[in-house]
Amino acid sequence: MNYNLVVICCYLAASGGYAGFLFLQRNIYNRGAYALILAGFILHTILLGLEYANTGFLPVRNLHQNLWFIGWVLAGVFLAVRPRIRVNILGVFAAPLITLITAAAFVTPNAPAQAQPELAGFWLVIHVVVIFTGEACLALACGTGILYLIQERNLKVKKHRFFFKRLPSLDLLDSAGYTFVAVGFTALTAGLITGFIYAHQVWGHFWSWDPKEVWSGITWLIYAALLHERLVAGWRGRRAAVLAIIGFAAMLFTFLGVNFLLEGHHNAFTRW
Amino acid sequence: MHLPDGSPQPEKPSTESTPELPELGILGINHISAPVELRECLAFSDQECRTAVQELKKRPEISEILIISTCNRVEMLFTAQDTNEAIKNLKAYITETKSVEESRFESSLYTYCGSMAVKHLFRVASSLDSMVLGEPQILGQVKAAYRNAVNNRGTGVILNRLLHKAFSVAKRIRSETGIGDRAVSISYAAVELARKIFGRLEDKAILLVGAGEMAELAVEHLNRIRSTGALYVANRTFEVGVDLARRFSGTAISFGEIGNTFKSADIIISSTGAPEYVITRDQVRPVMRQRKHRPLFFIDIAVPRDIDPAVNRIDNAYVYDIDDLQDVIEENAESRRSESEKAERIIEEAVLRFDQWYESLDAVPTIKQLRGKLDAILDSELKKTLQSMDRLSSRDIQALERMNEAVVKKILHDPARFLKNPGSHRDKSLYIDLTRKIFNLEDE
Numbered sequence: 001m002n003y004n005l006v007v008i009c010c011y012l013a014a015s016g017g018y019a020g021f022l023f024l025q026r027n028i029y030n031r032g033a034y035a036l037i038l039a040g041f042i043l044h045t046i047l048l049g050l051e052y053a054n055t056g057f058l059p060v061r062n063l064h065q066n067l068w069f070i071g072w073v074l075a076g077v078f079l080a081v082r083p084r085i086r087v088n089i090l091g092v093f094a095a096p097l098i099t100l101i102t103a104a105a106f107v108t109p110n111a112p113a114q115a116q117p118e119l120a121g122f123w124l125v126i127h128v129v130v131i132f133t134g135e136a137c138l139a140l141a142c143g144t145g146i147l148y149l150i151q152e153r154n155l156k157v158k159k160h161r162f163f164f165k166r167l168p169s170l171d172l173l174d175s176a177g178y179t180f181v182a183v184g185f186t187a188l189t190a191g192l193i194t195g196f197i198y199a200h201q202v203w204g205h206f207w208s209w210d211p212k213e214v215w216s217g218i219t220w221l222i223y224a225a226l227l228h229e230r231l232v233a234g235w236r237g238r239r240a241a242v243l244a245i246i247g248f249a250a251m252l253f254t255f256l257g258v259n260f261l262l263e264g265h266h267n268a269f270t271r272w
Numbered sequence: 273m274h275l276p277d278g279s280p281q282p283e284k285p286s287t288e289s290t291p292e293l294p295e296l297g298i299l300g301i302n303h304i305s306a307p308v309e310l311r312e313c314l315a316f317s318d319q320e321c322r323t324a325v326q327e328l329k330k331r332p333e334i335s336e337i338l339i340i341s342t343c344n345r346v347e348m349l350f351t352a353q354d355t356n357e358a359i360k361n362l363k364a365y366i367t368e369t370k371s372v373e374e375s376r377f378e379s380s381l382y383t384y385c386g387s388m389a390v391k392h393l394f395r396v397a398s399s400l401d402s403m404v405l406g407e408p409q410i411l412g413q414v415k416a417a418y419r420n421a422v423n424n425r426g427t428g429v430i431l432n433r434l435l436h437k438a439f440s441v442a443k444r445i446r447s448e449t450g451i452g453d454r455a456v457s458i459s460y461a462a463v464e465l466a467r468k469i470f471g472r473l474e475d476k477a478i479l480l481v482g483a484g485e486m487a488e489l490a491v492e493h494l495n496r497i498r499s500t501g502a503l504y505v506a507n508r509t510f511e512v513g514v515d516l517a518r519r520f521s522g523t524a525i526s527f528g529e530i531g532n533t534f535k536s537a538d539i540i541i542s543s544t545g546a547p548e549y550v551i552t553r554d555q556v557r558p559v560m561r562q563r564k565h566r567p568l569f570f571i572d573i574a575v576p577r578d579i580d581p582a583v584n585r586i587d588n589a590y591v592y593d594i595d596d597l598q599d600v601i602e603e604n605a606e607s608r609r610s611e612s613e614k615a616e617r618i619i620e621e622a623v624l625r626f627d628q629w630y631e632s633l634d635a636v637p638t639i640k641q642l643r644g645k646l647d648a649i650l651d652s653e654l655k656k657t658l659q660s661m662d663r664l665s666s667r668d669i670q671a672l673e674r675m676n677e678a679v680v681k682k683i684l685h686d687p688a689r690f691l692k693n694p695g696s697h698r699d700k701s702l703y704i705d706l707t708r709k710i711f712n713l714e715d716e
Contacts, residue, residue, distance in 0.1 A: 155469060156584065158596045169471035170567060234564020237588040 010040030067105035093143035123198035131191025137184030142248035145241035215254035300347035306380035308545025316341040325426040338421035406451035479537035482544030542578040
């Protein structure tokens with residue numbers, strides 16, 4: 001029995017549950033979907049733990065493992081923040097995303113990893129976990145940004161159709177988005193710093209103009225600009241939401257695009 | 273200036289009796305016929321209403337008088353022998369006490385007489401004539417005006433009856449049509465929208481621009497869920513603003529300060545009667561930066577609109593006018609037209625019934641009805657008596673019947689003469705109404 005598939009099915013069922021919640025507005029769907037993600041996450045954790053125990057490496061050595069791992073982080077982050085942030089509808093965005101990522105991992109071939117001694121050690125684990133957590137938060141920030149734009153559009157054009165009732169207030173979406181960006185940015189920064197330390201240990205220099213590094217820097221700058229403008233000029237609402245989406249697009253490119261289009265030292269473990 | 277159609281001269285009721293029954297008339301201005309500047313000039317304060325009723329009542333041309341004055345209308349309701357004379361008098365009174373030249377308000381005034389006046393009052397009381405159809409406060413204002421007129425002995429039989437009818441018509445319309453829900457649901461919709469923008473409303477500051485029934489209703493609605501937020505009131509007439517601010521425990525600001533208040537206010541409710549935009553895009557744009565782009569929610573209840581719709585294009589600023597709010601409600605409600613049609617039908621019916629009563633107030637139909645009642649009593653008594661007297665000839669019976677007729681005639685002789693002319697300067701309608709009540713004559 002393929003346990004990976006069971007995990008994906010849990011996430012898929014949760015997506016269905018959130019879709020049911022979106023249309024029918026019954027809280028039972030909301031709670032059921034949350035429970036399904038939790039179940040998927042627990043199984044997911046066990047599987048990853050077993051893998052780590054077997055190989056002694058954090059399983060992030062090819063694209064398959066990366067995706068599988070980031071799906072796990074996203075599910076974990078979602079489960080952690082969902083009870084604290086009163087945006088019920090966030091699951092409608094998060095659950096399909098988790099499903100998509102894990103499903104993508106499932107169809108990506110798991111090429112046997114060649115033993116690379118440098119891909120181990122404390123700083124690497126911290127680097128990967130922290131940066132993935134940050135990325136998960138920023139993905140959720142993008143989700144709330146999209147929800148914000150939908151709701152803002154509803155209010156501006158004064159057509160209060162399907163989503164108007166189902167989405168929370170602009171203020172809540174805006175502040176939730178801000179929280180995600182703030183946490184995500186902090187984690188991203190910490191992840192980059194641990195990355196520098198690790199790079200210094202392995203290659204002897206902090207920064208090597210590797211495309212992934214450059215694009216991480218660009219992503220970081222976008223979010224830095226967003227936070228700066230928000231704190232100084234009070235940028236909020238639509239512009240903040242748009243920037244959160246742009247930032248996430250840049251991050252996606254950093255994560256995937258760079259791997260396929262550009263060369264660099266991250267390639268070894270992000271390609272199949 | 274557009275005047276509501278129809279200010280017809282009354283059809284004079286038959287003039288067989290002297291003096292005639294006083295006739296009903298209304299002289300007024302409202303938010304459609306006059307701009308806010310003029311309405312503010314002509315508005316009566318409570319105290320002014322009292323003295324006006326007292327003074328006008330003394331004039332021989334006017335038999336009964338009642339004055340309704342709100343921020344959207346001034347209505348002078350009266351009965352008089354000669355309505356034209358009374359209207360002339362009222363205009364002179366306005367010119368005198370308000371020191372406004374007649375030429376300034378002449379064209380904005382409307383007058384209704386007879387059943388048109390009845391209809392107008394019914395429409396006003398049931399809020400069909402309001403700026404916001406169905407707003408609930410006008411009925412209370414009409415009631416207050418009536419209480420004031422009664423306390424100062426301004427009303428008599430006709431206005432008493434008319435106002436009581438107006439209250440019951442308004443009540444009936446409120447309970448039988450969805451008109452009343454509309455105003456409530458508009459302010460409810462505004463609150464719901466505010467919730468979708470701000471989430472929590474407890475600490476949001478409100479700026480009220482202009483005073484209006486509907487705006488106050490919206491503030492009341494918001495105040496139920498607000499606790500700590502500030503409230504600013506801006507009114508063209510500062511004193512009115514101060515009063516209103518005191519009522520809602522807020523702060524009165526001058527009209528010129530509106531632009532500065534955008535910095536701290538979150539929800540702006542505007543309902544001035546100004547013909548042009550009071551709040552423009554250029555006023556709002558620079559403020560957004562100062563308020564760190566926190567959202568601004570404009571609720572424009574005025575007709576014509578107070579807030580430039582272009583403000584809605586500014587980021588984080590949302591403008592809803594009364595039609596937008598209506599659309600919000602209507603997305604899951606049936607159309608309102610049928611509701612106001614239903615209301616108009618109720619009013620037509622009530623006007624008809626009032627007219628019937630009014631016509632019955634004339635001496636002739638009252639005497640006729642009285643005679644009919646006496647005839648019926650005597651007839652039935654005679655029949656009862658005849659049953660036990662079977663020896664009477666038909667001639668005897670005819671004699672008894674003739675006697676009955678004579679009795680009725682003689683009983684009615686003095687009352688009829690009195691009712692037709694109760695003496696100069698006496699209110700005939702009072703005695704006719706009394707007679708009808710004593711003999712329990714049904715309204716037809």
